[in-house]
Amino acid sequence: MSTPVPIPRRKVTVRIDGTERAAAEGSTILDVCRDAGVEVPTICWAPTITPVNACRVCVVELEGSRTLVPACSRRVTEGMEIRTGGDRVRASRRMVLELLASSVDLSRAEADILRWLEEYGTDPERHGPDRARVSEPVRRHDELYVRDYDRCVLCYKCVDACGTEAQYTFAIAVAGRGFDARISTEYDVELPESACVYCGNCIGVCPTGALIFTREFDLRESGGFDPEAQAVTTTVCPYCGVGCNLELHTQDDEIFRVTSPDDHEVTSGHLCIKGRFGFEYAGGRRREGRTEADPATDRDESSSA
Amino acid sequence: MESRPSVGAPTPAEVRVLDGTVGRRYDPVDSRVIRRGPDRRHLLLPSLHALQDGIGWISPEALAELCARLEVPRAEAFGVATFYALLRTEAGPRTVVHVCDDIACRVHPGYRDPAADTGHDGEEPVGVHPSPCLGQCDRAPALFVQRAGDDAARLTVTGSVAGALAAEGATEAPPLVVAAGPAWLTGRIGVVDPTSLEEYRAHGGYQALRTALAMGPEAVLREIADSGLRGRGGAAFPTGVKWRAVAASAQRERYVVCNADESEPGTFKDRVLLEGDPFALVESMTIAGLTVGAAQGYIYIRGEYPTAEERIVDAINQARHRGLLGSDVAGSGLSFDLEVRRGAGAYICGEETALFNSLEGYRGEPRSKPPFPTEVGLFGRPTVVNNVETLHNVPVILSCGAAGFRAVGTAESPGTKLFSVAGDVSGPGVYEVPFGTSLGELLELAGAPASPGAVLLGGAAGVFVSPGASDVPLTFEDVRAADLTLGSGAVTVFDGAADIGDIVERITAFFRDESCGQCVPCRVGTVRQNEAIVRLRSGSAQPGDTDLLDDLDTVMSDASICGLGHTAASAVGSARRLGLLDGAGARP
Structure with missing residues (x-):
């Protein structure tokens, strides 16, 4: 199978945390950060899905922008000056993570999310014991x-x-x-x-x-x-x-x-x-009318007993 | 497209409603030949309105039938229906009274708590719901009656629930409109019959369109840019820049949209313009459309403004009948037409990109910017979106010229500005003053107490101002320098007896209820902010609550998607800085 050759894209130059980076036009700030080995946390982003930038945990500071911008969906343009660390960025990321943890059960979340909850120093309990939480019954209606x-x-x-x-x-x-x-x-x-x-x-x-x-x-x-x-x-x-x-x-x-x-x-x-x-x-355990011994199944049953 | 077991059949009444709004279902055999028609999803919200008005709720059967006709997935249509406060997805009383309990109405002596006011003795059950600001602050306490069925009606009323139910046919009190300076925007209100195109023309109407056609689009663009007109919706963006960007677009299909979803608590000036001078908006939209090269415009009016909607629809029909809209506007050979769309009870739809989504038949969730509407707007096309008041300035500019327009106001804020003044004032109404008038002068004009307890500038998304701020000239540049905002031009006055803590708590509840829920900072942050203020007011504040409120302010204003989240902590922050919450419970 031949390797597909991508359409050539123009390069733009941006600065990430003071370091100049060349990036293909059309790539996002997140793409550039990942190429540069800079970790930007994401929750609603996925490699196979168009970003909706709803979670806002990936926000970064962009020179000239009044507010922080979502790295996952903002496309780079020539000369962008981006800061991914610093108190301002960390404050918002910490609050996004903390607000989520204060409202839903994140105990089965992806390992990265659990790590960020620690790294950013979240404290969901400070929102009080009577805080509103998402409260929904578990919907376990079938075997799938x-x-x-x-x-x-x-x-x-x-x-x-x-x-x-x-x-x-x-x-x-x-x-x-x-x-x-x-x-x-x-x-x-x-x-x-x-x-x-x-x-x-x-x-x-x-x-x-x-x-x-x-x-x-x-x-x-x-x-x-x-x-x-x-x-x-x-x-x-x-x-x-x-x-x-x-x-x-x-x-x-x-x-x-x-x-x-x-x-x-x-x-x-x-x-x-x-x-x-x-x-x-x-x-194979549910096979009806099974007549022969099935070593795999037998081993399963003995191990779970 | 989805395929699944069908639900039951809609009732004959539901079918009649749908036949009237979206037409009959495509014949399955024909549709294979004809193929899919143009996307009709934008008819979703009007159809949901029709079901709500005709039947009283949107049943699963009716929704399924509607979805089949419009080729919209049921889950998505349900998501749209449940987004809006004026649409119901469960059966209930066919009459619902929405009682405003927002900042201006709750301080009115005649205000009754909607939880206590179930005062009606008819046999038919009536739903009574508390409501965010209904934009009737000059007629406080305000109510909005929504009745479904063959005698469907929407009424705005002043008083109590019992009064509201008996109010059918009552005429609304004319608004108080005062101009201290040139009455450029309000001159015809209360003077000219808003249902008469003849009278409108006799009072200068449609002169500006003729001027615009004679000048040509390039000269109009230059005139609007030279006038220095800036958007009155809150962001103060130069209108000429917006228009120029769309006019210069490489795409042929473009739109102009009027944002008449006025919902900022304390704001009602657009309602007064829509009701009192509807032809002026139609003319302004026509000029906008012809100037930027759009053939179609939409006016998105909030659902709680039935009279405004009626007047605008009537004005459009008359203008079309007289050849001032349609395929040959005023004999120019150019084509432009207008359509009215009704909001359904969602503050967020006043955000321009949420408005586009709502109009297109999606949930009213804001889009990420960039791209801005001038590049990717309504239906993905370049779009000019302007507030009602902004558009009303267009004929003024074309009549008196950019230089004449600049003769009033200041260099950076030329022209006049409308303020909705309400609350504890003797003259609640719309005040048209030249930019540069001081806040103190405006308050005096409206009959505010000599030393009010508090003044809120810009509505729920605005700020409380200190007594010392009465000297601040009301211009975009001066309020910014003073760390204030004009916002939507709402000025809500509270006398010394008012419980400002209660007002602040109501504002936090407003944002909690009106957040669309899309982004985390706003969806959860508005809830946590409301909880912290409730704790503070009940004397159960926690030691860290001051820091907590600061942190919530930071994340909402810095990391939310749209202006709602960015401003959700604004009024609370200003109240805290001014010490207006100091008396409330234990100070955190």
Whole structure:
């Protein structure tokens, strides 16, 4: 396979924290920072999704701008003078993280988010014991995935993955307004009544564990979730000829999550219902009328006993 | 497009409403031949209004049918319907009274707490909802009645709920309009019949359009730029620069939009212009459209302004009938037409890019800028978006010339400015004064107490001013130098007896309710700010609450997406600096 040659783009010169950097026209401040090895925290950004710049944790200082600007979506122009550190930037990032932590449960968030909560010195408890919090029942309605909106930071990634960024299904959207805004189907109907096709691409992009495989949810709720006993196996989906790469996340040889690499040129991280959820057969334990001994299954049962 | 099990059928009444707004469903066989028509999503909000007005709520069945006809996903349409305060997605009483409990009304002696005022003895249940500012501060205490059904109506009323329900057919009191200087913007109000195109023309109307056509667009652009006209919506951006950018665009399809979603608490001057001199806005929009090369304009009027909407729609129809709009405007061979769109109860839709989203049939969430509307605006096209008052200045400039316009006001703030003065004043109304008039002079004109307890300049997004600020000339440059803002031109006066802590708490509740919820600093920050002020007022402030309020101010004003978040801590901060909260509970 030949390597595609990108269309040449003009270079612009910007300064990041005092150091001059050349960047391709059209790239974002975030792109340039990452190329330069400068860490900029992000929550609502994803490599495969057009930025919505809703979380505002990626803000940086831009010379000449009255307010901070979102690094994830602001495109660089010639001569930009950008500061990614400093008290002003850190103050807003800390507050964004703290406000999120004060309103939703971030305990299952991505490791980076948990690290930033520490690094930026957030203190959600100072907002008082009676502060408003997002309070939603856990929606565990089937064996495929769970929606636990107490953990939702409204990053819009699931909505975009369900819609124009991946699936074009449009089963969910943001409903309500302000602090009462929630991810919802129309009239909050249950998923089988909605347009949902169970591709699970919303789970694939969720950064906080609000959308989660039912198996993983049950493992975590039971206290049996054990990263030490886990492995990731890369394979190819067996269902059709497209050849989507799969990453099977297993604990004690039991699949609890299926992902696809964001940089995979076929999937861009997105799958369909078969690749995402069609792994029941792999364990083989539910096969009816099984007559022969199955060493793998037998070992599973003995280890979980 | 989505496919899924269908829900039940809409009722015949719902079908009638939809037939009247979006037309019949495409025949599935025909649609395969005809293919998809042009995107009709922009009809979503008008259709939701029609269902709300006709049926009283938006049922799942009606929403599904509407979505099928407009080819809009149901979840997204539900997200739009639940965004607005005037649309309901659950069945309820067909009559709802929205009782203003905002800053100007709650200090009026006649104000009754909506929670206590359920005073109606009819058999039919009535919903009573507290409401943010209804833009009727000069007629406080204000109410807005929304009734659905065959006799659907929207009424603005003064008084109590019982009075509001009996108010059908009552005429609204004429507004108090005072000009201390040239009455450039208000001269026809109360003098000329707002429903008569003849009278408008007899009082100088449509002279400016003729002048504009004679001058040609390039000369008009130069005149507007030379006049130094700056936007009256709050940002004070030079109007000529906006117009020039759109006129110079390489894209042919362009729009002009009038932002008539006046919702800043304490502000009602645009309502008075819309109701009292509607043809002037139609003429101004026509000049704007022809000058920048747009063939279509939209006027987005807040849903709580039924009289303004009625007058503007009537004015547009009369102008079109007389050939002043349409395919050959005033015999010029140029095409321009106008359409009115109704807001549905969302302060944020006064933010220009949220307004575009609302008009296009999306949730009224602001977009990231850049790109600015002059590049990527309504429907993704270059767009001029101006406030009502800004546009009303256009005929004035073309009539008296840029130099004549500059003869009034100051070098950086030429012309006159409208102020909505309300609260504890003897003459609540709209005041047209030359830029440079001092705050003290304005207050005296409106009959404010000699030493008011507090004055709020610029509404909820504005600032409380110190007694010493009465000498400050009201110009863009002077208020900025004094670290104040003109904002929307709201001046709300509170006498010494007013509980300013209560006003500040109401302002924080306003932002909590009106945040769109898109960005974290504003969605959560407005809630935390409100909670901290409630703690302070109830005497249960925590030791770190002062720092907390400072930190919230920082993140909201520095990291929010739009102006709502940027200004959400403005009034609170000024009240704290002036010590207006010192009496409230234990000081943090």
